Amino acid sequence: HKHPAVQDWLAKHPRINMHFTPTSASWLNMVERFFRDITTERLRRGVFTSVPELVDAINEYIAHHNTNPKPFIWTKSARDILQKVIRANGRLSSKQNGTLH
Secondary structure (H helix, E strand, O other): OOOHHHHHHHHHOOOOOOOOOOOOOHHHOHHHHHHHHHHHHHHOOOOOOOHHHHHHHHHHHHHHHHHOOOOOOOOOOHHHHHHHHHHHHHHHHHHHHHHHO
């Protein structure tokens, strides 16, 4: 999103608004959640002898996933989620600072 080409594209499309999740909270990003799911449910223990075989496995997973798609429904409020992110960032920062001293 910081690359000049992306910035130029965004400038030409003012109806598009970028919303960024905190860098320490990839679990908030639905694409990251999908990557987690495909990794744990299909790829992690798979054995692929070629790139085309891996691509086929990914495509099969996506096709199966799309046969009965379900929307993700947040069970927490935005406020609760953001408070959890703030607490986690505080703990991470204190741990990282503790290892530096």
